[in-house]
Amino acid sequence: MAGLLCLATTLFIYGLSKRLYRIRPKVYLSPLLITPLVLVIGLLWAQIPYETYHTGGKWLSSMLQPATIxxxxxxxxxxxxxxxxxxxxxxxxxxxxxxxxxxxxxxxxxxxxxxxxxxxxxxxxxxxxxxxxxxxxxxxxxxxxxxxxxxxxxxxxxxxxxxxxxxxxxxxxxxxxxxxxxxxxxxxxxxxxxxxxxxxxxxxxxxxxxxxxxxxxxxxxxxxxx
Structure with a gap:
C-alpha cells in the first residue's frame, strides 16, 4: 500500500512540475530536477526508507525501456x-x-x-x-x-x-x-x-x-x- 502511495505521489509531483515547466520553460524548473528534489525532501521529512519507496517507484523505472520505442x-x-x-x-x-x-x-x-x-x-x-x-x-x-x-x-x-x-x-x-x-x-x-x-x-x-x-x-x- 505504501509503495502505491509513493508511486501516486511521484506521478502527482511530476504532473505539477511539468505544468509549471510549460508555463515557464526554464531548465531549473525541469520536472527531472524538481520531481526528485521534492521527493527526496518529502521522504526524509516523513522518514520513509528508500526500499519502501522503491516498491512503487520501480514500476516507473521498468517503463523507461519500452518508452524508448x-x-x-x-x-x-x-x-x-x-x-x-x-x-x-x-x-x-x-x-x-x-x-x-x-x-x-x-x-x-x-x-x-x-x-x-x-x-x-x-x-x-x-x-x-x-x-x-x-x-x-x-x-x-x-x-x-x-x-x-x-x-x-x-x-x-x-x-x-x-x-x-x-x-x-x-x-x-x-x-x-x-x-x-x-x-x-x-x-x-x-x-x-x-x-x-x-x-x-x-x-x-x-x-x-x-x-x-x-x-x-x-x-x-x-x-x-x-
Whole structure:
C-alpha cells in the first residue's frame, strides 16, 4: 500500500512540475530536477526508507525501456534526412561518446575517487536504463550512475544553448547531435523544443551513444585496469 502511495505521489509531483515547466520553460524548473528534489525532501521529512519507496517507484523505472520505442515515430518521419547525414552522425556520436567516457574516467581519477565510483561515472552520458545496465556490467553501482545521468542531462540541457550560441552552431543536424550525445533524454526533450528535426537527430544520437557506450565501456575498463 505504501509503495502505491509513493508511486501516486511521484506521478502527482511530476504532473505539477511539468505544468509549471510549460508555463515557464526554464531548465531549473525541469520536472527531472524538481520531481526528485521534492521527493527526496518529502521522504526524509516523513522518514520513509528508500526500499519502501522503491516498491512503487520501480514500476516507473521498468517503463523507461519500452518508452524508448516511441522515438521510432520521428525517426521514420525523417528517414531521408537521417540517411543523407548518416556518416556525419555516426562519426560525431562515436567521437563524442568516447570523449565522454575517457574524460569522465580521467576526471574521476584526478579527483582520487574510488574504483567503483569511477566505473559508476563512466556511462553517465547515455540514457538511464542503458547507463544502469552498463554500470552493472562494468562493476559500478547502477543507482549512483542514475544520479550522474540526471545531473549530466540537466547540465547538458542548460549549457547546450550557450554552446550553440558561443560556437554559432545553427544547423539542425549539428544541434541534434550535440544534445543527443551529451545530454541523452533530457537533451532530446530540449532539442524537440527547437524543432522536430533537431529532436529527431537528437533521438538517434542518443540511441547510438548508448550502443557505442555499451560496446566501448567494458574495453575502457580493461584498458584502464579499474
Amino acid at each position: 516511441a522515438f521510432a515515430i520521428p525517426l521514420y518521419k525523417y528517414y531521408n534526412v537521417l540517411k543523407k547525414h548518416a556518416v556525419e552522425i555516426l562519426i560525431s556520436v562515436l567521437s563524442g561518446s568516447v570523449v565522454a567516457m575517457f574524460s569522465s574516467a580521467f576526471l574521476a581519477e584526478w579527483l582520487h575517487l574510488d574504483d567503483q565510483l569511477i566505473t559508476s561515472l563512466i556511462p553517465r552520458s547515455v540514457t538511464t536504463p542503458i547507463a544502469m545496465n552498463v554500470s552493472q556490467v562494468i562493476g559500478g553501482v547502477p543507482n549512483i550512475t542514475a544520479v550522474f545521468v540526471i545531473l549530466t542531462g540537466l547540465l547538458g540541457a542548460m549549457l547546450g544553448p550557450l554552446v550553440m550560441k558561443l560556437f554559432r552552431i545553427e544547423g539542425e543536424v549539428a544541434r541534434g547531435v550535440l544534445f543527443g550525445t551529451s545530454a541523452h533524454g533530457t537533451g532530446t526533450s530540449k532539442a524537440f523544443e527547437l524543432s522536430s528535426l533537431t529532436g529527431t537527430i537528437s533521438s538517434i544520437s542518443m540511441i547510438l551513444a548508448a550502443l557505442f557506450t555499451l560496446g566501448v565501456a567494458p574495453m575502457l575498463i580493461a584498458v584502464l585496469h579499474f
